[in-house]
Amino acid sequence: MELKLDPWGAVHVDDYTKLFEVFGISSFDEILPKLEEPHPYMAHKIIFGHRNYDSVLRAMQRHEPFAVMSGFMPSGRAHFGHMMVMNEIIWHQQQGGDAFAAIADMEAHAVRGISWAKCRTLGINEYILSLIAFGFEPKDGSHIYFQSENYKMRNLAFELGREANFSEVSAIYGFSGETHISHMESVMAQSADILHPQLEEFGGPKPVVIPVGADQDPHIKLTRDLAYRMRMFLVEQRKDYISIRGKAASKELMQSAELALKNAGYGKVKRYEEHIDVTDVTNVLNIDDTINSRNPLESIDRLIIKLEIEHGHYGFIPPASIYHRFMTGLTGGKMSSSKPESHIALTEDPQEAGKKIMRAITGGRQSLAEQKKLGGEPEKCSIYEFLVFHLSQDDKELLELDAECRSGRRMCGTCKKDVAERIEIFLREHQQAREAAKERLPEFGIKN
Ligand code: TRP
DSSP states (O other): OOOOOOTTSOOOOSOHHHHHHHHOOEEGGGTGGGOSSOOHHHHTTSEEEEESHHHHHHHHHHTOOOEEEEEEOOSSOOBHHHHHHHHHHHHHHHTTOEEEEEEOHHHHHHHHOOOHHHHHHHIIIIIIHHHHHHTOOOOTTOEEEEGGGOHHHHHHHHHHTTTOOHHHHHHHHOOOTTSOHHHHHHHHHHHHHHHGGGSGGGTSSOOEEEEEEGGGHHHHHHHHHHHHHTOSOEEEEOSSSEEEEOSSOOHHHHHHHHHHHHHHTSSEEEEOSSEEEEESOTTTTOOSOOSSSOOHHHHHHHHHHHHHHHTTOOOOOOOEEEEEOOOBOTTSSBOOTTOGGGOOBTTSOHHHHHHHHHHSOOSOOSSHHHHHHHOOOGGGOHHHHHIIIIIOOOHHHHHHHHHHHHTTOSOHHHHHHHHHHHHHHHHHHHHHHHHHHHHHGGGGTOOO
């Protein structure tokens, strides 16, 4: 199977471990033990991979500034897949992060041809109300915004465009001579969405995590590259010293860096034509640092970032990301906003949702007799997935259900009825909370 992560095409990735090798995504297994109270998606391995999440984890545990940011394209109805991103944003906000949620109306307009008016109503009705209903709080430093109205982000997008050229984005996204320019602009808008929480107006450089489905990884990789390209210096750990390469730094900036490093007293500082080395750094080899002490590499990088900012540059830290598994659609294949039978929308009539569950594809066998004999296959069941992803936080219950199904004691009819009921209750509650959220839109600066 050819593995291609394509943010706008239908992606089906069967084997997530391939992502680790082919794309350089790291396994979340290495992070999980370091979290005291992981989100259930983490504990249940629904979040399976990450880039650079260590940076966010450290900030979170040290109570230093960090942010979470993700976006939603208002092109259809929000379903349980989108809810995962919402919950991941909200959880990080509850851990003390600044939260940013973009309604990607520029992208929906450019790529899908959705009118601005439609973007507006879909953005509010499908995404913003549910975000608020699930617990997004109007804290200082947190923002829900429409891309088209965020000029700080848009100005940054223009600036980032200087660092990305046509051949490069074509190779990543398959653009051709036919691709229109607004589509390309929407790619820069997304990179700017991701980086703008680090602008001075939003508190300056800090670790930012982007929770997304794995199909969005090309955006993340490009944005991490762009963040790097906007830097004046590259700060790296070499064997037993730290190298500060002035990749785009002026002579004056090099001199300031030398001075700042000398004053900070991390070790012996020596400046060359295009780089500075800091040797004899205390603890430099002990780089897998503890939570409470910042390692020298990070400390020096922060010092250099501060300097870059003083000289009018951005000093971006490469954004981190976490990736969750896709839910299987109720009809098999990927869950998709454009296929109503494949998903349950957050605004779905609860009874209709129950009916969709009753019609869904399960891991059951051809006949009742066969199922009793062979048992069901929960790993192939879209209903069981709903339980694991959303409807049961109880590991013991899940294990029991799994065992009952496999042993042929639990039949699909009963199971579906159970899940249908749970979904109906869930949707009723959520939809009530959405009603209450309508009153609260002004708290988020959203005019209805
Ligand atoms: N491109 C995303 C989608 O198709 C939406 C999006 C816009 C986004 N800006 C973002 C996602 C920033 C993550 C971060 O759904």
